[in-house]
Amino acid sequence: MANVPDFFSTDKLYTPRPGAPVRHSHYFGFSGYLTVDADMTPLFRTAGTLWKPVSSFSELVILAEVGDFECALALDRCAGDLVSIATSRANLEV
Numbered sequence: 001m002a003n004v005p006d007f008f009s010t011d012k013l014y015t016p017r018p019g020a021p022v023r024h025s026h027y028f029g030f031s032g033y034l035t036v037d038a039d040m041t042p043l044f045r046t047a048g049t050l051w052k053p054v055s056s057f058s059e060l061v062i063l064a065e066v067g068d069f070e071c072a073l074a075l076d077r078c079a080g081d082l083v084s085i086a087t088s089r090a091n092l093e094v
Contacts, residue, residue, distance in 0.1 A: 014051040024063040
């Protein structure tokens, strides 16, 4: 039986601040995204979760801004995906 969400709970729904940068990150071993809310509280989410505040900065690893990464990936693919070709297992025998 499916559970109905409790819309009257005291849990706060966290939403990112408009225009805030979003970064790829790892938190407690989970890959996801990091941004801030209007109060500059760091928020983390994975692909299947809602935004939650970061409680332990020692478990947080910030990797790269999503915009920069996605731009580099698109440019690499336009150039014939040379990075993937250079780092593929077949080309590692140097």
